[in-house]
Amino acid sequence: MKSLFIWGLLSLTLLFTACSKNDEKPAPADELEGLTLVKSISNATHIIDLYTANGKFETGYNPIYFQIKTTSGSLVDNATTNWMPVMKMMNMSHSCPFSAIEKKQGAQYTYQGFIVFQMPGNDMEYWELSLTYTINGQAYTIKERIQVTDPTRRKVQSVMGSDNKRYVLAMMEPSSPKVALNDMSVLLYTMTNMMQFDPVDNYTIQIDPRMPGMGNHGSPNNIHLTQGADKMYRGKLSLTMTGYWKINLQLLNANGTVVKGEPVAGDNESSSLFFEVEF
Amino acid sequence: MKQLVCCALLLSGLSSTGQTVSAQKDSTKVQELTEVIVISRQASRNKNSNLLSTLDQYLSSHEQVDLIKRGAYAWEPMLNGLSSERSVITIDGMRIYGACTDKMDPVSSYVETTNLSRADVKNGQAGNAHGASIGGSLDLVRKKSGFGNNRFSTHLFSGFEFNNRQRMLGTDLQYSRSRWYTDLDFTIRKAGNYRDGKNQEISYSQFSKFNLSAATGYKLNEHAQVEASVIYDDARDIGYPALPMDVSSAKAVIASLAYTRHHLSNTWQEWETKIYHNKVTHVMDDTKRPVVPIRMDMPGWSTTTGMYSRIEGESSSHQFKLTASAHHNRSLAEMTMYPNDPNEKEMFMLTWPDVHTWYAGLFAEDNFQLHRKWTLNSSAGVAFQQNQLKDEAGVKTLQIFYPDMQSVKNRLLKNFGSSLQYQPGSWRFSMGASYSERAPGVSEGYGFYLFNSFDRFDYIGNPGLKNEQSISLNGTIAFANDRLSLKGQGNWFHIRRYIVGMPASGLIPMTIGASGIKIYEQVPFATIYSASLNASYGIVSGLSVSAKAIYRRGFTNEQLDLPMMQPLSYGVRLQYASNAFSAEASMDGAVKQSKFSPLFGETAAPAYTIASLGAGYQFKWKKNTFQVRGGVDNLFNRYYTTFADWNRIPRMGRNLFLNLIIGFSEPLKARL
Numbered sequence: 001m002k003s004l005f006i007w008g009l010l011s012l013t014l015l016f017t018a019c020s021k022n023d024e025k026p027a028p029a030d031e032l033e034g035l036t037l038v039k040s041i042s043n044a045t046h047i048i049d050l051y052t053a054n055g056k057f058e059t060g061y062n063p064i065y066f067q068i069k070t071t072s073g074s075l076v077d078n079a080t081t082n083w084m085p086v087m088k089m090m091n092m093s094h095s096c097p098f099s100a101i102e103k104k105q106g107a108q109y110t111y112q113g114f115i116v117f118q119m120p121g122n123d124m125e126y127w128e129l130s131l132t133y134t135i136n137g138q139a140y141t142i143k144e145r146i147q148v149t150d151p152t153r154r155k156v157q158s159v160m161g162s163d164n165k166r167y168v169l170a171m172m173e174p175s176s177p178k179v180a181l182n183d184m185s186v187l188l189y190t191m192t193n194m195m196q197f198d199p200v201d202n203y204t205i206q207i208d209p210r211m212p213g214m215g216n217h218g219s220p221n222n223i224h225l226t227q228g229a230d231k232m233y234r235g236k237l238s239l240t241m242t243g244y245w246k247i248n249l250q251l252l253n254a255n256g257t258v259v260k261g262e263p264v265a266g267d268n269e270s271s272s273l274f275f276e277v278e279f
Numbered sequence: 280m281k282q283l284v285c286c287a288l289l290l291s292g293l294s295s296t297g298q299t300v301s302a303q304k305d306s307t308k309v310q311e312l313t314e315v316i317v318i319s320r321q322a323s324r325n326k327n328s329n330l331l332s333t334l335d336q337y338l339s340s341h342e343q344v345d346l347i348k349r350g351a352y353a354w355e356p357m358l359n360g361l362s363s364e365r366s367v368i369t370i371d372g373m374r375i376y377g378a379c380t381d382k383m384d385p386v387s388s389y390v391e392t393t394n395l396s397r398a399d400v401k402n403g404q405a406g407n408a409h410g411a412s413i414g415g416s417l418d419l420v421r422k423k424s425g426f427g428n429n430r431f432s433t434h435l436f437s438g439f440e441f442n443n444r445q446r447m448l449g450t451d452l453q454y455s456r457s458r459w460y461t462d463l464d465f466t467i468r469k470a471g472n473y474r475d476g477k478n479q480e481i482s483y484s485q486f487s488k489f490n491l492s493a494a495t496g497y498k499l500n501e502h503a504q505v506e507a508s509v510i511y512d513d514a515r516d517i518g519y520p521a522l523p524m525d526v527s528s529a530k531a532v533i534a535s536l537a538y539t540r541h542h543l544s545n546t547w548q549e550w551e552t553k554i555y556h557n558k559v560t561h562v563m564d565d566t567k568r569p570v571v572p573i574r575m576d577m578p579g580w581s582t583t584t585g586m587y588s589r590i591e592g593e594s595s596s597h598q599f600k601l602t603a604s605a606h607h608n609r610s611l612a613e614m615t616m617y618p619n620d621p622n623e624k625e626m627f628m629l630t631w632p633d634v635h636t637w638y639a640g641l642f643a644e645d646n647f648q649l650h651r652k653w654t655l656n657s658s659a660g661v662a663f664q665q666n667q668l669k670d671e672a673g674v675k676t677l678q679i680f681y682p683d684m685q686s687v688k689n690r691l692l693k694n695f696g697s698s699l700q701y702q703p704g705s706w707r708f709s710m711g712a713s714y715s716e717r718a719p720g721v722s723e724g725y726g727f728y729l730f731n732s733f734d735r736f737d738y739i740g741n742p743g744l745k746n747e748q749s750i751s752l753n754g755t756i757a758f759a760n761d762r763l764s765l766k767g768q769g770n771w772f773h774i775r776r777y778i779v780g781m782p783a784s785g786l787i788p789m790t791i792g793a794s795g796i797k798i799y800e801q802v803p804f805a806t807i808y809s810a811s812l813n814a815s816y817g818i819v820s821g822l823s824v825s826a827k828a829i830y831r832r833g834f835t836n837e838q839l840d841l842p843m844m845q846p847l848s849y850g851v852r853l854q855y856a857s858n859a860f861s862a863e864a865s866m867d868g869a870v871k872q873s874k875f876s877p878l879f880g881e882t883a884a885p886a887y888t889i890a891s892l893g894a895g896y897q898f899k900w901k902k903n904t905f906q907v908r909g910g911v912d913n914l915f916n917r918y919y920t921t922f923a924d925w926n927r928i929p930r931m932g933r934n935l936f937l938n939l940i941i942g943f944s945e946p947l948k949a950r951l
Contacts (some may be wrong), residue, residue: 179628180675181682213618214573215628215791221679238679240728240789243618243626278624 002085009245029211033064039192041129041144046070048131048142052206057127057148059120060155061170061187065112075109080132085115085146089125096169097189099195116170116187118158120150153244153276159251161259166191167200167251169273172232177239177279184227188251199231202254208264209237209247210272216269242279249273312599313405315397316341320434320906320940328863328893328910331438331447331938333468334392334419342768342829343400344417345845349521349925351443351473352486352514353388353529357923359402359770360809360831360844361414364720364778368417369409371508372553372589373535374606376637378581379526380560380630380722380729383519387419388558389512389531391490393436393449393464396422402770403751404696407660408602408642409587411692411717413749413774421508423494424462428455432944436466436676442934443484445470456947458498465491472518475929476918483518483525483567484619502541511533521925522732524565524577533557543590552588573619573789579612579631585638593678598646605639609669610721614728632673634725637665640692656711659695664718666742668725676727677742680798684742688724692716692746705820707757715751719744723778723799730790731780732843733926734880736797737788738780744801748775762817769810777805777835807833807842826851832874842879845922847874862894866944872922882927887919894936905944911935 036055041048051065067075081101086093098118104110121127131144156170167191174182186205189197205225210216225235239245248271250261261273318337320330327337335354346354347363358366368386369375377384399418401408406416424432431454438447450467451464465893469487472480490513496506510533517526535555543550563577585606592599612631618624640662647655668674668686696713719741721727726740752774757766780797788796808831815825828849832842848869855862868888875881893910916933924930 178675179672179679181679191735211626213620213623214616214789217789217791218737219679220786220796240676240679241614241616241626241628242624243616244620244623 031104031110032065032067036065038064038071039144039146040044041131041142041146042071043140044071045140046076046133046142048127050146057115057117057146058151058155059117059148060151061114061116061172063112063114065110066131067109067111068135076135077108079111079133079135081111081131083113083129083131084115084195085116086128086130087119087121087125088128094191094194095197097170097187108111116156116168116189117148117169118156118170119148121146121148146181153278155250155275157273157275159273160259162257163252163253163259165259167260169205169249169251169275169276171247174237174277177237177245177277179239179241181221182237182239184225184235186233188233201227201231203227203233204252204256205233205235206250206252206261207235207237207247208249209239209245210264210270211243212269213242213244216264218264237277239277239279244278245276246270247275247277249275284666298770302671307949314341314343314402316344316400316401318392318395318397320436321415328865328891328895328908329440329912329936330895330906330908330940331392331436331449332936334387334390334395337392338387338398338417340611341398341400342813342827342938343402343415344842345831345923347382347843347923347925348928348930349383350486350519350928351470351484351931352488352517352518353384355382355385356387356417357843358400358406358415358417359772360833360841361772362805362843365412365717366414366416367406367410367412368419369536370419370510370533371421372418372587372604373533373555373557374410374583374585374604374608375531375533375557375559376583376608376610376636376673376721378559378579378583378610378612379529379563380579380612380726381522381524381563381576381731383517383522383526383563384529384559387417388514388529389533390419390510391449391464391465391466391488391492391512393420393451394421394490394492394510402717402753403711403749403772404694405644405658407640407658407662407694407715408589408644409604409661410606410638411640411664411694411715413715413717413747413751413772420463421492421494422464422507423508424453424455424456424460425502426460426496426498427457428460429902429946429947430455430459430944431741434943435939435941437939438937440470440934441463442931442937443470443473459496460829461493461495463493465489469812473931473934476913476916476931476932477929478916478932479929481520481928483520486517487512488512488514502543504539506537506539507535508537518567521928523568523571523730524563524575524576525567526561526563528560528562530561531557531559536793540823546594547592550588550590552586554586556582558582562802574617575614577612577614577630579610581608581610583608596648602644603640604642605637607638608636610634610636612718617734628727628728629670629673629676631721632668632676632725632727633670634671634673635667636719636721637663638668639663642899654700654702655697656700657695657697660693662692664690664692666718666724673725677725677740680739681742688742690718690746692718696751705758705760706753707759709753709755711751711753713751713753714749715746716746718948719778720747726799728789730793731797731880732782733796734797734878735792736780736782736796737790737793739783739796739798741799744778744799745776747778747801749773750775764813764815766813767811768813769808771806771808773804773806775804776801777803779805779835779841803836805833807831807841807844809845821857822853822855824851824853839878840876842876842881843923844872844874846870846874846884859898860894860896862892864892865889866890867922869921875922880926884920884922884924887917889917889919889923890914904940904944906938906940906942908938908940909936 035051099113101113104112173185219238223236225233261271345357400413436449449466494508537553539551587604589602616626642660644658694715698711700709781800786796831845850867852865871886872884895908897906
């Protein structure tokens, strides 16, 4: 009697497992959970829906997700894609740091990458995003103007170092800061030319978080950011309370020489190189 | 029946006589180590001539108790010169944890004199019955009229103090029958700012307080009774002139239910079991201060639920008592700062990150009559204490300083001690030695950026602290005959792993204007000793003179002086009492403090001497008793401050007081 029951249970389990295997097409909506549509851009054949977590492109580090669908609405899962963001200024153009594009982990139709916009657009000067993609050997392009705004708090800085190199620093984490010892990560690029930004190796990013609204006090046990195997700069950011924090930075090259930023000491209440966090 | 009457008498009496009787009852030999502070409306029994003064003033009359003052209200009691984390204050054996991170609400601030009959002080390890303590315990004992008086009585109290325009109005009702009793009382106090000896007004020294208390008992049978008690205390608009912040509201609800059995057997005399619950809400803010670097609110909450069960017994040469107690406390405090820039978000942190404390302990006391003149008091206890941070955000907060910190910490706390007494004739000699341990307090273990306005450091708790261990010696020599009584007392504490805030270099304080950060650390040891002398002499019938002297000293193993140590202080009091009339004149003072702690921000408290006068007259008219008292404290309007005044704020200047107490008593027909 008991064994019969167990066998019954086992076969039921198998049945359900089999069922769920047959039904392995997840609804595309699941792949986009937690994401908000920023913009749909299109050409004659395709529509590309661009998503971010907050539905905006902002200056700083932007993880961007997108799906390609035909004009008839069917999703494409076999495209090879490249992108190029360009800032169209009055008398010049330049790009910004960005990643390659890959499939979002575990997703069939959603692609992902990131772009670090170092400035916002306006009516006269604006960002243009071009996507080139290949489906079954055929190449396509979509190029469209996108809106990039400034968040209330600074997450990126583009600066000229004392070595006459232009650097772009963008804060990735903490994206949702807490009263804790937060993991902090930063992307560091140098501008090789107007259209090319390359990661910088072996630098150190020193951090000194302060609360200007409360006597410019600091916090203990911060760990300066150093480069990990994945090229990312990682450290620990200690935030002892909620509110507005200014994370003063100093950028040190591989020799330990400061190329940008000043220590907060004496009368100097802030570094020229900083990020802001408010929560 | 005879037993019943006897028992009822012991437990009750009139409000006035009841106090003496119950004090006598509890001063059986097993409690010989207890010192009693009488809180009474009867002038003759008090050391306090202003009968309607605050509880703090009553407590300060005792040599073992020092009171740290941050204003005119909620003084913080210290026993034997040891800071308040090192002792346990209870109300009728109930544990209550203050809800203020800055010690602005000691347990004694949530009761009124009308709620109480006395305060029992036990020194050192002997005070471990209701919680791990090394300094001792202060138990505030509730007043209850008890069974069997068949009497209804009521009092009306009205008091006025001229210096700070303190108005006090109160009443109590006592209804006693053979099988049940009810006590009800309420008190209102309201005081303005006081003036010091230079007639300067001390801003933010006002307070107001409302206290309501009820207690009722029902006798189930000849040997069993149940009692329920509740206290509601609501203080508002309390100023703390020595601190940068005030308190807009401090509220407590304290409730208990007790079951007592008497005469269980020839050996076991009394068995009392009590369950209790209390909740404290403390709202600290700076809304009344016109100029602050930044506006902030610092509310705190503390909830305690507990029980104890105590059985007392005796055999031919032993008297013994066993207490099992357990409680759970939750302490939570937070700080919100409002930035001057309206575009910035509020700044918020947990200053007591939801700290849960579970405590369970056993304590056994024995009094062994070795010989007619020799007695041995012994006691021992063991307790388990667990601290847990239940809130994930709280754990993360403290992990900023202690990345490897666990959210749970268990401790085992042990204590034992003995004292030997020899009583030849009028003399009494006693010597004792003991060992006890205590766990760090909530702030010491888990406080987060708590600003101390005395040394101007932000304090950070340290969850890794080990138990503090105290070895203590004490001795008493006393003499008493009909006219003369003398008592010399000494305590010596050697405290290993002494917990103290130590400056941490390289850390930036949070509070604007603070000098730095101190983290609670443990120094190898500290030594604290105190000595007191008391004498009183009956000159002629009714006229007596008494004198006292106290000295304390404390220092660490590096010979660094500990703060808040009483310099040589003295008092002389001349008292006259006849049936209706009583009067007293007293003089109190201290020499200049020579041992103090500059590290704690202390400066030497100067020498002072103040004089006070008081007189009262009491008469009966029909069923009413009238008692009128008046007096003046700090007669010569001296400007002074003492070792116990936070930031050395000056004390009150000349203060006239008036008391009026009207009593009414009506016997009830014997029935029920």
